[in-house]
Amino acid sequence: MLERFPIVMAAVAYEGDVPVLAKWLARGGISPSRERRDRDGFPLVGAGGAITYINPLSLAGVCDFIVLGDGLPVLPHIVDTLRSAGGRSETLKKLAEHPSILIPALHLDGHARLEVSKRADLSDDFGHGNWIAPMSAFGDTLLVELQRGCERGCGFCVLPSCFAPLRRRRSDVVSGDVKNVSERVEFAQVGLVTPEAGDYPRLDRLLEDVEFLGKGVSFASLRVDGLTRNVVKALARGGRHSLTIAPETGDDEFRASCGKRFTNDRIIDALAMAKEEGIAKVKLYFMIGLPGESDGEILSIAALCGRIRRETGLRLTATVSPFIPKPGAAWQCESFTGERELKAKLALLRSSAGGIPGVSIQNASVKEASLEYALSWASLDTSKKIAEAAEYSVSIKIKSAFVDRDAATRELSSLGLFTK
Numbered sequence: 001m002l003e004r005f006p007i008v009m010a011a012v013a014y015e016g017d018v019p020v021l022a023k024w025l026a027r028g029g030i031s032p033s034r035e036r037r038d039r040d041g042f043p044l045v046g047a048g049g050a051i052t053y054i055n056p057l058s059l060a061g062v063c064d065f066i067v068l069g070d071g072l073p074v075l076p077h078i079v080d081t082l083r084s085a086g087g088r089s090e091t092l093k094k095l096a097e098h099p100s101i102l103i104p105a106l107h108l109d110g111h112a113r114l115e116v117s118k119r120a121d122l123s124d125d126f127g128h129g130n131w132i133a134p135m136s137a138f139g140d141t142l143l144v145e146l147q148r149g150c151e152r153g154c155g156f157c158v159l160p161s162c163f164a165p166l167r168r169r170r171s172d173v174v175s176g177d178v179k180n181v182s183e184r185v186e187f188a189q190v191g192l193v194t195p196e197a198g199d200y201p202r203l204d205r206l207l208e209d210v211e212f213l214g215k216g217v218s219f220a221s222l223r224v225d226g227l228t229r230n231v232v233k234a235l236a237r238g239g240r241h242s243l244t245i246a247p248e249t250g251d252d253e254f255r256a257s258c259g260k261r262f263t264n265d266r267i268i269d270a271l272a273m274a275k276e277e278g279i280a281k282v283k284l285y286f287m288i289g290l291p292g293e294s295d296g297e298i299l300s301i302a303a304l305c306g307r308i309r310r311e312t313g314l315r316l317t318a319t320v321s322p323f324i325p326k327p328g329a330a331w332q333c334e335s336f337t338g339e340r341e342l343k344a345k346l347a348l349l350r351s352s353a354g355g356i357p358g359v360s361i362q363n364a365s366v367k368e369a370s371l372e373y374a375l376s377w378a379s380l381d382t383s384k385k386i387a388e389a390a391e392y393s394v395s396i397k398i399k400s401a402f403v404d405r406d407a408a409t410r411e412l413s414s415l416g417l418f419t420k
């Protein structure tokens with residue numbers, strides 16, 4: 001009975017979830033097309049989330065309002081408006097008074113100046129990024145946010161620009177939150193949500209506090225140059241026998257050109273130390289289709305996997321994803337490698353690394369990567385296609401060769417949102 005709710009809102013973390021949101025609305029009896037819903041009596045559909053920092057336009061054909069950036073400072077205006085306003089159009093006009101709320105029906109005429117909301121201080125009393133969702137993939141892990149943004153400069157990454165400035169929660173506030181939650185709710189471990197845990201200044205102190213509470217700890221991915229013995233010990237104490245790092249490529253020089261200045265030798269040393277501390281398995285993230293890449297760089301991935309296996313004895317999974325040039329990233333103007341070429345690169349990698357005992361290769365779907373590329377450069381027109389496809393229960397198909405980056409750039413610039 002989703003259609004009986006007057007307001008439906010979603011947090012959208014990644015481009016591929018926009019078609020999911022549209023389907024979800026259609027299955028709930030709500031037209032996923034904003035224009036078809038454009039009359040009183042239907043729910044208002046709103047969204048926010050991580051993709052709104054990069055390009056919110058993929059939501060513009062589906063949602064009536066889109067919260068740009070950090071949602072908490074915008075919520076009071078949304079709540080006041082929804083409580084006090086009358087009909088649909090009056091509500092949308094009032095919502096549009098906030099500079100961080102995009103109303104596609106009112107703003108896409110080329111005269112709006114919007115801004116992505118950014119809280120200056122993530123330790124303030126506005127709210128806390130602490131989550132336990134037992135039915136989700138994270139199970140009984142308390143997810144705690146440490147940091148937004150990153151001050152390193154990897155060319156393929158949107159974090160240094162779209163999520164700037166770098167903001168961190170104070171470690172005493174984080175420790176206090178973990179303690180408070182542990183007094184009220186059962187959970188086994190703390191998942192630290194941050195781009196680069198090793199860059200968090202008081203990480204050791206925080207790990208001690210978590211240990212004092214008898215909880216384990218997990219990290220999404222660890223930067224090799226931040227992989228200290230203390231961090232690995234904290235993982236092992238929580239009963240974890242695997243860790244994740246992102247070398248991106250197996251070639252030192254090529255890695256440095258991507259913005260990651262650690263060497264294969266450093267990776268081997270760090271993983272050998274992890275093995276001593278009880279880690280048995282490592283997951284490595286690699287990218288293919290990077291600017292300037294040749295077959296040599298693909299083969300370097302296989303060579304690094306073989307070396308890790310030989311010199312550390314760790315079992316390893318290499319997860320390989322295509323490079324997607326996204327708006328705001330330093331490499332936003334680089335090309336997206338087409339599906340056929342990506343498949344050939346994957347075949348080369350599999351033929352060179354697939355037979356190494358103890359090494360397994362997983363790759364993201366090339367088709368999905370192609371769709372992610374198209375959606376990351378979505379214009380209003382793309383979003384209308386997403387809504388149409390969901391309305392008629394067909395899959396959305398956008399060929400990467402037809403992605404119109406100029407259209408998205410024009411529309412984002414006209415809203416004051418394009419990040420150079």
Ligand code: SF4
Binds near residue numbers: 152159160195223259
């Ligand atoms: S890839 Fe990691 S280290 Fe590089 S900029 Fe992005 S978050 Fe920072």
